[in-house]
Amino acid sequence: MYQLYFYPLNASMAPHFVLEELNADFELIMVDRKNKEQKSAGYLALNPTGRIPTLIDDGFAIFESPAICIHLAEAHPSSNLIPPIGDKKRAFFFQWMMYLTNTLQAELMVYFYPQRHTTEAKNVPNIIDAQESRITDIFKLLDHELENKEFLVGETISVCDYFLFMLAVWADELKTPPLSFTHLSQYLRKLAQRKAIVKVCQTEGLSLLDYQ
Structure with missing residues (x-):
């Protein structure tokens, strides 16, 4: 277990x-x-x-x-949550996992904890504004990538999709949240119907009403 x-x-x-x-x-x-x-x-x-x-x-x-x-x-x-060795999609899997963790998640951490990135409290609002702009650009890129795609990598769900859904949940209170993007929104709403996501959100106390 x-x-x-x-x-x-x-x-x-x-x-x-x-x-x-x-x-x-x-x-x-x-x-x-x-x-x-x-x-x-x-x-x-x-x-x-x-x-x-x-x-x-x-x-x-x-x-x-x-x-x-x-x-x-x-x-x-x-x-099949990760493409097997020898499958060309495996490289794209790692590409997007690294992008989600090293870029999107990292930028979100600065947005949520700006005080950790300055020794001057007066700089915090500027950091938040700058990060919001950077994160919005990231979601624009992902929105474009997801045009005519059901999943981020290949034709079946992968770990990348679950990781992106988590990060999108974190970003739902931004001025331009993930659900405001056409293709990204369609993608997230479809993921929100999966049994695994529904069950976890029930357990962790997250309402999925916005994704309906």
Whole structure:
């Protein structure tokens, strides 16, 4: 049985989606982020970064959300959540996973935590404005990519799609949210109908009314 240390609507959401899609045997273990339980000695023994999520698989711990998702997909090759070795789509899978994690997620982190990126509090509003513009450009690119496409990579759902859905949820309060883009909106609304996403959102307390 897998164990996923999670917090609702956190970076653990994508691995949670994947576990549900796999119909895997897993246990959710809540990490009380409000009380900084992720910084406790017990949790740091599993994940020295002090961040969420952590996956326990057969007694060993894996951290970093994209790494967990890729590990789960590789461990269940029949799921087709990652293209197999030798398939040209595998390169595009890693291309988009890196873009989502190293670009979109990274820019969102600066947007949500601007105070960590300046020593002058007066600069925070400017950082937020700049980040919103950068993130909007990223969603424009993704919107264009998804024109006439049901999934980001290939003809079937992959880990990339679940990861993008999580990041889109995070960005839903931007001035130009993901659902305001034509193709991206269609893509997200269709994903929101999948059983795995519906179940995880029910568990984590997220309403999908906006995606209907």
